[in-house]
Amino acid sequence: MFAVKAKKSQAKLRQSVKGKQMRFFEAQGVDELVSICMTLAQELWVVKERLASVEAAAAKKGVILGQEIESFAFSPEQRAMVDEEKKQFIERVFFTLREQAESLETKPTAEPDGPKVP
Amino acid sequence: MTENVDHDLKVDYSRDEMARQHFVSGMRTYVLNNLSGGMRTVYNKKVEPNFKKKNKRVPKTAPEIHKALKDETIFKFYSSMRCNTQEMVWRSVIPGIERQAEDLSAKTKVLAQSTQKANGTLTLDPKLAIPRYTADLDVHLMPGNYHEEHIPDDVSQGAIFDNGLSVFAMGFLGPRMDDITQSVSTYFTKRYPDFKPKAILDMGCTLGHSTLPWKQRYPNAEVTGIDVGAPSVRYAHGRAQSYGVSANFAQKDAEHTAYPDESFDVIYSCMFLHEVPKKNIRNIFKEAYRMLKPGGVMLHYELPPNKMLSAYDSFYLDWDSFYNKEPFYKAFRDSDPQEECTAAGFKKNKYFQYVAPSLNFYGESAIIKAIADAKANTEGENHMGRLVDGVQWFTFGAWK
Numbered sequence: 001m002f003a004v005k006a007k008k009s010q011a012k013l014r015q016s017v018k019g020k021q022m023r024f025f026e027a028q029g030v031d032e033l034v035s036i037c038m039t040l041a042q043e044l045w046v047v048k049e050r051l052a053s054v055e056a057a058a059a060k061k062g063v064i065l066g067q068e069i070e071s072f073a074f075s076p077e078q079r080a081m082v083d084e085e086k087k088q089f090i091e092r093v094f095f096t097l098r099e100q101a102e103s104l105e106t107k108p109t110a111e112p113d114g115p116k117v118p
Numbered sequence: 119m120t121e122n123v124d125h126d127l128k129v130d131y132s133r134d135e136m137a138r139q140h141f142v143s144g145m146r147t148y149v150l151n152n153l154s155g156g157m158r159t160v161y162n163k164k165v166e167p168n169f170k171k172k173n174k175r176v177p178k179t180a181p182e183i184h185k186a187l188k189d190e191t192i193f194k195f196y197s198s199m200r201c202n203t204q205e206m207v208w209r210s211v212i213p214g215i216e217r218q219a220e221d222l223s224a225k226t227k228v229l230a231q232s233t234q235k236a237n238g239t240l241t242l243d244p245k246l247a248i249p250r251y252t253a254d255l256d257v258h259l260m261p262g263n264y265h266e267e268h269i270p271d272d273v274s275q276g277a278i279f280d281n282g283l284s285v286f287a288m289g290f291l292g293p294r295m296d297d298i299t300q301s302v303s304t305y306f307t308k309r310y311p312d313f314k315p316k317a318i319l320d321m322g323c324t325l326g327h328s329t330l331p332w333k334q335r336y337p338n339a340e341v342t343g344i345d346v347g348a349p350s351v352r353y354a355h356g357r358a359q360s361y362g363v364s365a366n367f368a369q370k371d372a373e374h375t376a377y378p379d380e381s382f383d384v385i386y387s388c389m390f391l392h393e394v395p396k397k398n399i400r401n402i403f404k405e406a407y408r409m410l411k412p413g414g415v416m417l418h419y420e421l422p423p424n425k426m427l428s429a430y431d432s433f434y435l436d437w438d439s440f441y442n443k444e445p446f447y448k449a450f451r452d453s454d455p456q457e458e459c460t461a462a463g464f465k466k467n468k469y470f471q472y473v474a475p476s477l478n479f480y481g482e483s484a485i486i487k488a489i490a491d492a493k494a495n496t497e498g499e500n501h502m503g504r505l506v507d508g509v510q511w512f513t514f515g516a517w518k
Contacts, residue, residue: 003205005130005132005135005214006216006217007132007216007217007218008217008218008222009217009218009219009220009221009269010219010269011216011220011268011269011272011274011309012216012220012268013212013215013216013219013261013262013278014208014261014262014266015212015267016261016262017205017207017256017259017261017443018255018256018261019255019443022197022198022201022441024197024198025194025198027445031198034195034198034199034202038145038199038202038203038206039206041141041145042138042141042142042145042206045138045140045141045144045477046136046137046141048136049133049140049141050133050134050137053133069133070132070133072133072298074474076197079435082140082513083140083144085129085171086140086141086144087144087147087148090144090145090148091148091152092147092154094153094199097152097156097195098156099152099156099190100156100160100191100192100230101138101156101157101159101160101192102156102159104160104164105158105159105163
């Protein structure tokens with residue numbers, strides 16, 4: 001089940017930044033796509049971290065209970081493993097950007113041309 | 119709760135909300151290490167050689183580098199993802215604070231009234247005009263800034279900055295996010311062991327993380343933090359009370375505090391000036407000079423001036439001024455701290471600057487060594503250390 005904390009407060013806090021929004025790409029919508037991809041990656045990470053805690057909790061107790069998962073905390077060793085996985089996960093999702101830099105360092109001196117694109 | 123927010127005003131987050139925060143910290147590491155490293159490679163291997171071919175020289179200034187890099191795809195992704203990560207920092211902490219806003223406010227009131235652990239004072243000024251540089255923008259993309267109020271006796275914006283700073287800092291600011299002040303104040307007390315201040319003022323104190331270490335260094339001194347944001351000083355006071363540190367907090371504008379002449383021995387700020395326009399900084403320095411006792415000291419721990427960095431490092435640091443809603447940051451970094459101090463009335467030969475190694479990363483011995491190195495240096499007080507090596511904090515100031 002989804003663990004949603006009840007809102008008892010009357011407060012309405014703003015999440016959007018006021019004023020001009022920063023835009024970097026010429027083509028319309030690309031900045032928004034970046035934002036969506038990042039949030040998608042974040043939500044996927046949430047699932048992965050939750051799943052990791054399910055597995056760890058299950059291994060520890062042999063049972064899976066919503067409340068048990070909610071209050072579960074990784075040991076320092078497990079936390080280190082999860083952090084390492086998170087680092088690799090981020091690097092995987094955004095690999096295309098690393099490639100841009102690396103391709104300049106590994107650029108072959110004479111790469112054979114393929115057939116001409118019609 | 120958010121990591122490193124371990125006092126009584128900590129927020130109850132769900133596991134998924136905590137995972138969202140962990141992701142943002144991880145994403146920041148990726149953007150600031152991997153992506154920034156990639157951008158540097160593209161600059162070295164492509165942008166600089168192309169510029170050299172066209173202009174028969176390499177770029178000499180930060181704006182030249184900025185202009186040459188800004189059309190590169192990697193710059194666009196770095197920039198877009200840094201902005202997004204920054205916004206995600208705040209969005210990862212706001213829902214829990216919104217949910218518990220009344221509860222946090224009530225807890226703060228209890229802490230403020232309790233004298234069990236500490237007895238600092240809180241002074242609010244509901245009539246205080248919020249300066250335009252704070253009122254008109256969400257500084258570093260933080261919705262609501264330091265001052266917006268959503269409910270009566272609100273502390274939300276203080277809580278947003280505290281929890282957000284923890285996600286942002288990823289542990290590198292130490293367990294209470296006070297490494298800058300811990301490092302700089304340790305350096306100061308070791309460098310001037312005979313100086314015993316009685317009254318200390320922290321200007322632009324926000325959540326009070328920069329205020330408390332001075333009380334710990336000088337337990338007999340009266341230590342006060344001021345900020346224009348009511349939610350910030352309320353929160354700072356509650357946080358200090360929870361940690362058992364008797365510090366005073368007041369809602370005041372550093373440009374005109376109404377404190378008497380010659381009432382403080384130390385007046386300082388922590389990462390405050392770069393968010394303030396130059397003309398207001400000048401007023402703040404004049405106000406500090408007025409409030410300082412003769413023999414007192416003004417000091418500011420800040421981003422290093424552009425003239426002390428390479429063109430690329432200047433471009434890299436100035437990025438925030440263009441894209442992170444910190445519009446006054448570049449003008450501050452372009453200015454000469456010594457000139458600004460003398461313009462406020464401080465004597466030129468009373469100016470000093472130093473670089474304090476991080477206490478959290480390198481320990482007290484590194485700070486003692488830095489002091490010895492600074493004393494041995496022929497430039498005396500103006501020893502700069504190697505700014506771009508590791509975690510170090512630039513500080514400048516002047517004695518009255």
